[in-house]
Amino acid sequence: MLAESLKKVEAYLEEQLSTGHSLISDAVMSLLRAGGKRVRPALVLASGMFGEADLSKLVPVASAIEIVHMATLIHDDIIDGADTRRGVKTVHARYGPDVAVFTGDYLFTRAFRILSEYASHEMLSSVARAVQEVCEGEIEQYESRRNVAVSFGQYLRRIRQKTAMLFALSCYAGALVAEAPRSTADALRRFGLHLGVAFQIADDILDFSQDSATTGKPAGHDIACGVYTLPVIYALESAKWSNELRNLLNGLDVNGASPGSSGCENEPCGSRNGNAAGDSARDAAWDAARERVIAIVRESGALRRASRTAERCAARAKRCLASLPDGAGKDILTDILVSAVYRSS
Amino acid sequence: MLAESLKKVEAYLEEQLSTGHSLISDAVMSLLRAGGKRVRPALVLASGMFGEADLSKLVPVASAIEIVHMATLIHDDIIDGADTRRGVKTVHARYGPDVAVFTGDYLFTRAFRILSEYASHEMLSSVARAVQEVCEGEIEQYESRRNVAVSFGQYLRRIRQKTAMLFALSCYAGALVAEAPRSTADALRRFGLHLGVAFQIADDILDFSQDSATTGKPAGHDIACGVYTLPVIYALESAKWSNELRNLLNGLDVNGASPGSSGCENEPCGSRNGNAAGDSARDAAWDAARERVIAIVRESGALRRASRTAERCAARAKRCLASLPDGAGKDILTDILVSAVYRSS
Numbered sequence: 001m002l003a004e005s006l007k008k009v010e011a012y013l014e015e016q017l018s019t020g021h022s023l024i025s026d027a028v029m030s031l032l033r034a035g036g037k038r039v040r041p042a043l044v045l046a047s048g049m050f051g052e053a054d055l056s057k058l059v060p061v062a063s064a065i066e067i068v069h070m071a072t073l074i075h076d077d078i079i080d081g082a083d084t085r086r087g088v089k090t091v092h093a094r095y096g097p098d099v100a101v102f103t104g105d106y107l108f109t110r111a112f113r114i115l116s117e118y119a120s121h122e123m124l125s126s127v128a129r130a131v132q133e134v135c136e137g138e139i140e141q142y143e144s145r146r147n148v149a150v151s152f153g154q155y156l157r158r159i160r161q162k163t164a165m166l167f168a169l170s171c172y173a174g175a176l177v178a179e180a181p182r183s184t185a186d187a188l189r190r191f192g193l194h195l196g197v198a199f200q201i202a203d204d205i206l207d208f209s210q211d212s213a214t215t216g217k218p219a220g221h222d223i224a225c226g227v228y229t230l231p232v233i234y235a236l237e238s239a240k241w242s243n244e245l246r247n248l249l250n251g252l253d254v255n256g257a258s259p260g261s262s263g264c265e266n267e268p269c270g271s272r273n274g275n276a277a278g279d280s281a282r283d284a285a286w287d288a289a290r291e292r293v294i295a296i297v298r299e300s301g302a303l304r305r306a307s308r309t310a311e312r313c314a315a316r317a318k319r320c321l322a323s324l325p326d327g328a329g330k331d332i333l334t335d336i337l338v339s340a341v342y343r344s345s
Numbered sequence: 346m347l348a349e350s351l352k353k354v355e356a357y358l359e360e361q362l363s364t365g366h367s368l369i370s371d372a373v374m375s376l377l378r379a380g381g382k383r384v385r386p387a388l389v390l391a392s393g394m395f396g397e398a399d400l401s402k403l404v405p406v407a408s409a410i411e412i413v414h415m416a417t418l419i420h421d422d423i424i425d426g427a428d429t430r431r432g433v434k435t436v437h438a439r440y441g442p443d444v445a446v447f448t449g450d451y452l453f454t455r456a457f458r459i460l461s462e463y464a465s466h467e468m469l470s471s472v473a474r475a476v477q478e479v480c481e482g483e484i485e486q487y488e489s490r491r492n493v494a495v496s497f498g499q500y501l502r503r504i505r506q507k508t509a510m511l512f513a514l515s516c517y518a519g520a521l522v523a524e525a526p527r528s529t530a531d532a533l534r535r536f537g538l539h540l541g542v543a544f545q546i547a548d549d550i551l552d553f554s555q556d557s558a559t560t561g562k563p564a565g566h567d568i569a570c571g572v573y574t575l576p577v578i579y580a581l582e583s584a585k586w587s588n589e590l591r592n593l594l595n596g597l598d599v600n601g602a603s604p605g606s607s608g609c610e611n612e613p614c615g616s617r618n619g620n621a622a623g624d625s626a627r628d629a630a631w632d633a634a635r636e637r638v639i640a641i642v643r644e645s646g647a648l649r650r651a652s653r654t655a656e657r658c659a660a661r662a663k664r665c666l667a668s669l670p671d672g673a674g675k676d677i678l679t680d681i682l683v684s685a686v687y688r689s690s
Binding site for chain 1: 453474480
């Protein structure tokens with residue numbers, strides 16, 4: 001039943017995004033057809049099952065939230081200078097930053113246009129607030145780049161803003177559109193928040209445990225961008241590895257991008273190939289240092305510790321579902337939760 | 346009376362934009378305090394005078410449209426690589442593209458959040474559609490860069506999307522919020538469209554006729570970005586200058602940015618100072634060619650011809666006001682029209 005509805009979302013996305021300026025639709029369709037987990041639409045649809053699940057409203061709202069997510073991905077890739085996303089070339093890599101900036105903007109407004117038709121003023125305001133949080137989270141991430149003193153609390157706040165708020169909104173929006181009771185909508189919103197945190201921690205673990213064939217982006221991508229996630233934070237707390245890791249990260253920083261730049265915008269993260277000077281000895285040393293960081297994070301036990309943290313967040317999410325009526329909606333959300341934490345891509 | 350209301354808009358903008366993440370508000374406040382003509386809020390307020398001018402609604406709507414405009418400026422500057430805007434450093438130049446991308450996104454969503462509180466669903470949809478047009482216009486401009494065969498028709502379509510649609514929306518929104526008759530709102534929308542075209546042509550003329558002290562950006566900025574506006578299009582039609590101009594523009598293209606890049610994102614437009622190789626002889630030749638283009642455009646009579654086109658658009662705008670009742674609203678709109686076409690900054 002969810003699969004059927006998700007197909008409707010896919011068709012709606014195709015229909016909405018294939019119109020308009022040809023360059024924009026080309027750029028967007030390549031991202032759309034590269035697939036993706038469509039977690040946010042699934043959350044909207046499953047949460048809608050706790051009320052009067054009217055697909056004629058739920059499908060547009062689910063699609064609009066996915067479009068918002070796509071917009072943030074496209075803008076994210078400009079900053080990361082990422083070459084690939086979901087295994088295909090990013091809009092930024094294919095068309096340059098000009099097209100990427102305005103394609104992202106176009107998607108944001110497309111999403112708001114859909115929502116203005118199907119969603120209440122309250123929901124529109126909630127979506128806008130969630131996107132604001134995403135922006136603030138991204139800026140927070142930018143500000144804390146290359147900061148080896150970043151704390152668990154700072155990390156948690158950042159991933160809440162960057163990821164979990166939009167998960168929470170997806171659940172809340174699904175419930176509200178379906179006119180589920182307010183208490184149900186609130187419980188689902190809290191579920192989405194904990195799920196989002198667990199999902200992002202799992203994502204950050206995958207950046208160390210998987211290679212590019214699985215994730216569609218190079219391993220250690222975050223380190224290359226100077227973004228230190230939970231595995232690094234935990235590894236830095238390890239008595240055995242802390243000093244070496246700190247020195248390596250500071251070395252990557254010194255040998256990384258020039259001060260004041262993100263180190264990402266002018267070259268693909270995770271490689272130094274974009275280096276105009278072509279200093280291959282320095283590039284090799286940089287790659288070796290990055291590989292060593294990945295090895296230390298893996299050996300330090302930080303990935304297992306981060307997994308346990310993700311599991312604790314998932315357990316919190318599960319408790320939010322406890323008070324809700326059993327049924328297809330609850331089963332699907334539980335499945336999403338399990339696969340979010342124990343996923344391999 | 347307009348001045349009083351515009352002060353309320355300024356206070357509202359300050360209040361709305363000074364909250365949130367400190368880096369975002371720093372970035373936004375510097376742009377806000379640099380001033381600007383606030384043409385769009387003035388259009389909202391003046392159009393509102395054709396109905397029940399309720400400032401408690403008109404001020405937020407006028408502010409939201411100005412915030413949308415600010416977002417497009419910030420994103421525009423990323424692409425142009427512009428160093429200054431309204432005489433102050435751009436967000437992009439001060440904080441880098443990372444902050445600029447997400448600050449722009451933040452502003453878009455801030456605007457939609459305000460609108461979701463004060464505007465009807467229809468108006469939200471209209472705002473979203475107008476922003477889509479702006480994005481399409483920007484992409485259109487990107488695609489037609491360095492195209493010496495760009496036609497008047499293509500130019501007109503581009504500036505309608507980039508500028509005039511948001512002017513039209515400002516008038517329409519003001520009328521609708523004030524519950525003016527639908528026929529009045531439609532006439533005001535058409536007025537805004539013609540005004541916007543006239544305004545943009547005047548702006549494009551200023552890029553040739555003024556220097557940076559007046560406009561806050563270097564003369565010939567558009568040429569440096571490969572954007573050929575009406576003065577260039579007209580100069581290219583001049584029998585006397587066409588060949589030399591075409592050769593110069595093609596030369597700027599060849600000596601300009603590398604193929605596939607906008608020629609703007611990595612260095613300030615209008616200067617070659619960002620050139621890593623520091624090839625000063627080539628830089629000097631490039632600057633000389635650009636100066637020659639500006640001189641030709643000035644000498645060819647293209648600026649006078651473009652002014653006459655702007656005046657014809659202004660006359661069309663004025664005719665849209667003819668059927669509307671006399672009063673303060675009409676007087677203000679007429680003043681805005683006159684100063685848009687005959688402005689010097």
